[in-house]
Amino acid sequence: MKFPFLKGQLHKSKQQLIFLSNYRAYLYLPNAPTQTIAMARILTGIQSTGRPHLGNILGAMMPAIRLAKDPAHEALFFIADLHTLTTVKDPAQRQTYVQATAAAWLACGLDIEKVIFYRQSRVPAVCELAWYLNCFTPYPMLANAHAFKDKARRLSEVSTGLFTYPVLMAADILLYAADIVPVGQDQLQHLEIARDIAATFNRQYGDTFVLPQAQSRDNIQIIPGTDGQKMSKSYNNTIDPFALEKELKKAIMAIKTDSTPLDQPKNPDHCAVFKLYSMLANQALTADLRAKYLAGGYGYGQAKQALLALILEQFREERQRFRAYIQDPYSIEQQLIIGEAKARAMAEQMLEKVRTKLGYTPTTKNR
Numbered sequence: 001m002k003f004p005f006l007k008g009q010l011h012k013s014k015q016q017l018i019f020l021s022n023y024r025a026y027l028y029l030p031n032a033p034t035q036t037i038a039m040a041r042i043l044t045g046i047q048s049t050g051r052p053h054l055g056n057i058l059g060a061m062m063p064a065i066r067l068a069k070d071p072a073h074e075a076l077f078f079i080a081d082l083h084t085l086t087t088v089k090d091p092a093q094r095q096t097y098v099q100a101t102a103a104a105w106l107a108c109g110l111d112i113e114k115v116i117f118y119r120q121s122r123v124p125a126v127c128e129l130a131w132y133l134n135c136f137t138p139y140p141m142l143a144n145a146h147a148f149k150d151k152a153r154r155l156s157e158v159s160t161g162l163f164t165y166p167v168l169m170a171a172d173i174l175l176y177a178a179d180i181v182p183v184g185q186d187q188l189q190h191l192e193i194a195r196d197i198a199a200t201f202n203r204q205y206g207d208t209f210v211l212p213q214a215q216s217r218d219n220i221q222i223i224p225g226t227d228g229q230k231m232s233k234s235y236n237n238t239i240d241p242f243a244l245e246k247e248l249k250k251a252i253m254a255i256k257t258d259s260t261p262l263d264q265p266k267n268p269d270h271c272a273v274f275k276l277y278s279m280l281a282n283q284a285l286t287a288d289l290r291a292k293y294l295a296g297g298y299g300y301g302q303a304k305q306a307l308l309a310l311i312l313e314q315f316r317e318e319r320q321r322f323r324a325y326i327q328d329p330y331s332i333e334q335q336l337i338i339g340e341a342k343a344r345a346m347a348e349q350m351l352e353k354v355r356t357k358l359g360y361t362p363t364t365k366n367r
């Protein structure tokens, strides 16, 4: 927690006023000694490469939405639709995926009164900043990025867009001077790259960019997929909590388990069904399932049924809201337009600062 003292004060003071300047939000505490304290700005994005899966939702969206509820945070959440061009080429599919991603954010409780919510592509300033940052990014730093290295054996299939993907991500973050970026573990290296690029630029041109921190929860978890590996669209092992019940059941029943016979005790810590269950259930339910595994006489089929029931229960309202949003793309659009106007205004301010530092402003402006 970056501002623990601030949190304490917030709970004590009922009269605090929060006001937003154009670029930074400040807390004004009338009863405290006169002071203004910068709020922490949080920012995160999800690629719209399909419907967000349980990994995205539990690993990033829900924690981010919880953080946004804290009045000490100012939040920007976006749909990383420019990044998807490295894989999604079909325009109709792109539109569908963007809508599904937006619907998932909103269904999970994103409140546009508290969060600036936008499509990355609707703030083209990010592309200009990405170009500037490209020119401060050493080639070996990108050549060492996991996402590139995983594909480097088939270089002919790697686009330059995929190679420079982390630079666009750095631009996403630095453009809005984000302090905290809540992400899953797989994105931590990208955060390091963003910090390195920002520090390089700042050394040469003076204090310009905020060095972002990955959100440092001790329990950043990797949500397993149906094959026990990290849940990921590229591994085809996802669970979609918004799917029709029949499809959801099919995905859960397909979770890989070992061949321990029904009557034998089972190791909960080596089982993806148990891990997923424990991420959604409270302590008592988790302890109960653990005991059933250890006692024997409890089959994986039963555990899967329990997981299905839990997902249906925990996501009941989110599933209803998701369906409603999908049927009402106009309402999604209305919400995004509001956030995009705010995001563009913020982005333009930062970009102007960078242009000036780099000598890209017209000379007449300085007269």
Ligand code: TYM
Residues within 6 Å of the ligand: 043, 044, 045, 046, 047, 048, 055, 056, 057, 058, 059, 060, 061, 080, 083, 168, 169, 172, 173, 181, 182, 183, 184, 185, 186, 187, 190, 221, 222, 223, 224, 230, 231, 232
């Ligand atoms: P993406 O779309 O792959 O994933 C979105 C978020 O979900 C998390 N995540 C997981 N967490 C736990 N377990 C899993 N199995 C799992 N799968 C995915 C990811 O860590 C991520 O936080 N490059 C980013 C999108 C992006 C971005 C940004 C994020 C673009 N610009 C700026 C933050 C800030 C990505 O591909 O995430």
